[in-house]
Amino acid sequence: MWTVREMCEACGLGTWQLGQWITRGHYRPSQAVRPGQRRLFDWCDLACLAVMAELCALSLEPHEAGRLVAELRGLLEQRGCVHQDMALFLVLARWDESSDFAETVWLSDDAGLPAIVCRRPKTCLIVDVAGAYRAALARIGQRERP
Numbered sequence: 001m002w003t004v005r006e007m008c009e010a011c012g013l014g015t016w017q018l019g020q021w022i023t024r025g026h027y028r029p030s031q032a033v034r035p036g037q038r039r040l041f042d043w044c045d046l047a048c049l050a051v052m053a054e055l056c057a058l059s060l061e062p063h064e065a066g067r068l069v070a071e072l073r074g075l076l077e078q079r080g081c082v083h084q085d086m087a088l089f090l091v092l093a094r095w096d097e098s099s100d101f102a103e104t105v106w107l108s109d110d111a112g113l114p115a116i117v118c119r120r121p122k123t124c125l126i127v128d129v130a131g132a133y134r135a136a137l138a139r140i141g142q143r144e145r146p
Contacts (some may be wrong), residue, residue: 001040002140010046010136011053018049026066027052030073043133044076050132051090058125068092071105072129079107088130089113093121 008015021027027049033039041049048069055065072090082088087110095102107129108116116124 001042002046004039004041006140007041007046007049010140011049012139013049013053021052021062021066024062026062027069028066028073043081044073046136047076047082047129047133048073050136051127051129054127054132068105072107075107076129082130082133084134086130088128090127090129091116092125093119094123096122 002010004015004018007013008018011018018027022029029039030042030045031040051072052062052065052069055068056062060068068090075090076082079088089108089110091105091108091113093104093116095104104121113126116126
């Protein structure tokens with residue numbers, strides 16, 4: 001488990017920025033806390049917050065990035081972890097009006113990326129989840145935690 005300060009250092013955020021994201025509901029940590037209680041973050045929080053920081057660096061608004069990260073959290077929790085040698089990408093594809101779905105969000109390994117492009121989405125955003133997670137781990141000087 002990591003502290004607020006460690007998470008912010010790992011993801012290149014100010015503590016005020018993370019506090020605002022949490023307060024405004026843009027980012028929801030995995031563990032709820034009562035007022036005055038120390039907040040700790042797990043591996044899934046680290047991966048999600050690292051991706052959210054990258055999405056915001058790409059000029060997505062925090063509420064939009066937070067919506068995608070909320071979907072990412074569910075997908076990561078189903079997987080159970082992010083391994084050091086894993087290739088894992090968050091994919092957001094928006095389709096044209098004739099499609100059954102307005103947008104699709106899913107996790108893919110690198111082998112699945114060509115198939116995504118071949119389906120010709122109207123717009124496509126791909127974020128390297130495993131890479132963002134590994135970079136965040138490196139910035140706080142920690143090895144993976146179970």
